[in-house]
Amino acid sequence: MWRAIGLDEPVASPQLDPSSSVEGKGNQDGRQREWSCGRLKFRTDFDSGNLGDVIPCTKEGEYDLWVRPDCSGQACETKHRTWFYFGVSGQSANEVVSFNVVNMNKQAKLYSFDMRPVYFTPGSTEQWLPTSDPVRHQAVNSGFKISFSHRFESARETFFAFCIPFSCTDNERLMATVQKHAEQRDDLYFCREILGYSKHGRPIDLLTITSKGGMLDSAEAPLSYPCVDRGDAARAFDPKKKIFVVTSRVHPGETPATHVFNGFLGFLLQRDDERAIKLREKFVFKLIPIVNPDGVSFGHYRSDSQGQNLNRFYDDPKPDLHPETFAVKSLIMYYFGKGSLEVCIDLHAHANRMGSFAYCNHLSSQQQIDTIMYTKLVAMNCPYFDFRSCSFSERNMSIKDKNGESKEGSNRVALYRSTNLVHIYTIETNYSCASLTTAVTDATDGTKTLSPGYKVQSRKKFTVDSFGQIGKALLVGMLDVREWNPYSRLKSSEFKNMQILRNWASSYINASVLSKKFKSLSALSPKKSSVAAAATDKPLPKPRRSSISAARGDGGGENKKERRKSIFDQNKELIRAMSLENRERRRSIALQNEAEKDKRAVGGDKSVSDKLNVQRLELDGVETNENIKAVRWF
């Protein structure tokens, strides 16, 4: 991916070298960061590291590990204990060591998807890999314990983490390298500046990427907050060229967000891809890779340095208390004030739902059609993005989390309340698994295939590459919405054109409204209908007779045919929408069955079944057998 943008200087994969990370500023809180347990040494004295304690078990070769809660030992200590990242040395090659992480937050759903810790041995493995054996997990007291074993490939120091890490140091390396190369290119405009500083004084990077079309002679005006000296501010552009903002890692432990972000950035910088060229021509991209650098550097899971969830303060951020959210919101409101703000995407990771999906605001029907079309188009370009998991519910704009903080303060909702902008999304991506229920059709120019599609496969583990494909699809989906995509998959899909897709989106809304009605009516019925259960977050439910009876307000009876006909007449659009969705679902199931059959036919021969998988998962000519392929950045 990176070679294509001209970054040909060999640079180590940025996330692959924790041993050379410097200890993060402000991390010197006097807490223990190294443990000697017999021959083995554990350490967490590097950027994003997290481990609270290590105690050898009575059984030789087994260790109990404790995760440090966010803001450990401070008055603002939180209950977030999920992110871990530590190094182990002193072992011999082929030695097997067992680890029990004994005080995690409950993450049963995640580990039931076969989530595994990842490991990396600098100088030995080329990339972060999942540990080879499944994790055992259980609830203990008020917490949660995972147990895993690892056979060390060598005597070198090996690092283990909850999920593939990406620290501030990794980010600095990547940003510096991208800057060095991108600034030399004459086919794009690139600027790296400091948007603001965190509570502990860490810089918050802001990248501007676009074409040189519409560039004005002046620089952008300084933003109106005290923490920033925008001396090297990016050049201003004609306000007709719209602003597309992407933010990531307000929640520090959600590293999949960064891998999606990097896929987005990599595609956007492609030199020759016509879609990337079109995107740069049409939008000015403002990208913020790490919103919460303190939290990332401290190895927190969800909080900043003060124990705060920064994604709950976008409604009224204070420059002294939440300088990170204040800086991001100031930037966004600046472009809103200029009339050029168009899209805001905030990237996150999710522990409960598989795959990748969007939380969207609940909008008026006309506006909602636009967000439904965008998310559907993203799914049509990426098998890892699952439209059916997307939420458009009103409840999800104000629901309170365990700490009693409302989503009204989240980036998505607060920015919508301030701007009424349609295209504001939270993109969630599971830490571990893609559901892969979405078939992706070929992109053609009418005569030949320009960009091959995917068939549906069974559940698949996410890798850095597949996370990155989601970032790419977020861009391609926006080109499709605007009908600017030279390789659109729309023509080869069942929707054929934007009008049919628009009609479908409209039907989808009607189906949601109707399923809400079913929900309230069926609450009166002794039978719980599946329609009610699926109501708002999962539209396009299949109505059952019990719901229809409930909607009718009686328990059935004579003239059934007539009544059914009348209900179906009233809801033609719903039925049409459902039949489209069901057709897609049936096709997915058939393809999955076919894949299973293929696997059985080869008698469990893994190499042959891998080959089949590779054949099925070709994307734009990029080989994507991710579990085998090393991550190569440059």
Ligand SMILES: [Zn+2]
């Ligand atoms: Zn999050």
